[in-house]
Amino acid sequence: xxxxxxxxxxxxxxxxxxxxxxxxxxxxxxxxxxxxxxxxxxxxxxxxxxxxxxxxxxxxxxxxxxxxxxxxxxxxxxxxxxxxxxxxxxxxxxxxxxxxxxxxxxxxxxxxxxxxxxxxxxxxxxxxxxxxxxxxxxxxxxxxxxxxxxxxxxxxxx
Numbered sequence: 001x002x003x004x005x006x007x008x009x010x011x012x013x014x015x016x017x018x019x020x021x022x023x024x025x026x027x028x029x030x031x032x033x034x035x036x037x038x039x040x041x042x043x044x045x046x047x048x049x050x051x052x053x054x055x056x057x058x059x060x061x062x063x064x065x066x067x068x069x070x071x072x073x074x075x076x077x078x079x080x081x082x083x084x085x086x087x088x089x090x091x092x093x094x095x096x097x098x099x100x101x102x103x104x105x106x107x108x109x110x111x112x113x114x115x116x117x118x119x120x121x122x123x124x125x126x127x128x129x130x131x132x133x134x135x136x137x138x139x140x141x142x143x144x145x146x147x148x149x150x151x152x153x154x155x156x157x158x
Contacts, residue, residue: 002034003044011058011136013066015115022047022066024055031055031068031113048094049122053109057136057147061112065120067144069134070109073124104110110156123156 003009008026015021019037024030025081033047053073061067109124123144136147 003032006032010056011069013058013060016060016064022058023056024057024068026054027154031066031069031117033117042157048113048119050119051111052122056134059136059138060116062117062138066115067115067137067139068111068113069137069146070111070122071133071135071148073107073109108148110137110146 002021003023004025006023007028010026011024013022014036020033020035022031022033024033029049029051030046031048031051032044034044035041036151048068051068051070053070055068056071057067057069059067063122066125081113107124111124112120114120133148134146135149138145139158142158144158146154146156
């Protein structure tokens, strides 16, 4: 096992040079890194801890950076409150965007994160029509392909 105690580990991507892997800690609201090679081999660390919402899918882009799907922009306390309670994760995941936690279900975002952990840029749609609850993002041919658990895929031109 490479990492433990990630609350709802979701979205995994390997760096372009293969030296590390990143994983989204959905309820932690962080991206973690595990070093596969080099002087830090076998160690774990927080890769990004300043996210504007709850991360889901992570993918490598052609520049060697990462796209992070943010399926829920901040309404802050709910995922952090649930994170230490592993027995509630399944239940919470079912109702995370519902009225139970009073969190809006239609605002997602996409972030580009540099391979050093710096957030470079982000996109979101406050209307919720193009990017509600983004769970995955893949870049190909200057386009971002977005997936969601709301039964759709979308395309954003870069």
